[in-house]
Amino acid sequence: MSVVREPVFVSVLDPADVSLFSGFRDVSVSVANATGPYSFLQSVLGARLLGARVDVVVGYWGSTFADLAENGYLIPLNLTGGVVYRGRVVGVPVDYGVPLVICRGAPPPRSVHELLNLSRSGGLAVVADPVVLSSVVYSLGGSYFNGSPRALLSRDTVRGFEAVELLLRNDPGDPFNYTRQRSLFNNGSVRCLLDLWWVSKPLPSGYTAYIFYNKSLAYVKAAFALSPRGAEFLQRYGDKLLIKNRSFDIALGRVEPIPVYRPGAYDPLLPGVSYATYLIYRGTEPTQALKQVVRQLTQ
Structure with missing residues (x-):
């Protein structure tokens, strides 16, 4: 039994990922125009313009997908391995x-x-x-x-x-x-x-x-099945997810790292590491750069 309705509409980041679904009938695939942890939303919005509702999203596990899982917008899968959130598999890895x-x-x-x-x-x-x-x-x-x-x-x-x-x-x-x-x-x-x-x-x-x-x-690229509520949510509010509280990204200016997550809480660890690296690159001594980031992560 399929976890989503048919026909299925899939959104992918990488054009190469279209081939993952070439053997399935009644599957339509949309390709985002850019890469990055949030770019799948561009494809979601493009699907909206086409009058389609996204059922499956292929993208990098990170802040947005953890947010969707936390709110019950991803369908838990009965699998023994995959992307796990709060003890349940929510995504099928397609690449690392x-x-x-x-x-x-x-x-x-x-x-x-x-x-x-x-x-x-x-x-x-x-x-x-x-x-x-x-x-x-x-x-x-x-x-x-x-x-x-x-x-x-x-x-x-x-x-x-x-x-x-x-x-x-x-x-x-x-x-x-x-x-x-x-x-x-x-x-x-x-x-x-x-x-x-x-x-x-x-x-x-x-x-x-x-x-x-x-x-x-490691970065994990996976396929995530949207629940009916999740598909409806992205149709209505997908563009709003682009607005994030990303203080480290803003401080860094031109770098957009992908956060690491722990269940139930946002963890800005990787953005913090990126910021420390940028400080070191700009001349801050490594110990001082790391101390500055740890203060911001633990305050």
Whole structure:
């Protein structure tokens, strides 16, 4: 028995995700015009203009989907694995975004030590995303959260961010401009790129790569089934969800990180990590940057 009515209308972020539904009858797919944690709403609004009601949304697990789950707008699924919220599966994963260093014409670095040596030579561009940088921090024994954001102040975590500081300082581009960083790699200006990579995406011919994967942090792209109330809610108020209290995003200006969630409460941890990284990039000593963020997260 289907969890949604037929025909089904699906909204996806990535045009490549259209193929996920190519084998189903009575399924219509809408593609959002932009990527990001909130861009699926553009597709929802586009569906409204077409007179369709969205039944399934494919997007990144983050603030908006947690909000929908909290209000009963997602259908719990009878599955043994998936995106879990308050002990119930609410989404079916279709892909994972993990930290990866990709190189052209040479073996990739396989440790933070090798990564730092490559950075010192000017051969590495870094995308300053909190999940990407977790590969450095966690590899040196640090963590973002161990029951409290004060984990950011542990000796090993500070040491990890000191390594991040070196990567940012040596970067030949702009670590907060992922388009520029990928252009530097694609045009051969740097030999390697530390970036987010979707597991389902094949590696281009002639490239080598190493996944700096830590099991604590990864971006999850999943399919979420909307309840009838959820579909109606998005039809009526989807655009209102674009208005968020995102103080760290505002402070950061041009960076839009994806929050991590704990059941029943908003957790601005990843935006906080992004803000600390930006402060370090602008010259603040790592310990002071982390202390500033922890104060804001715990006040």
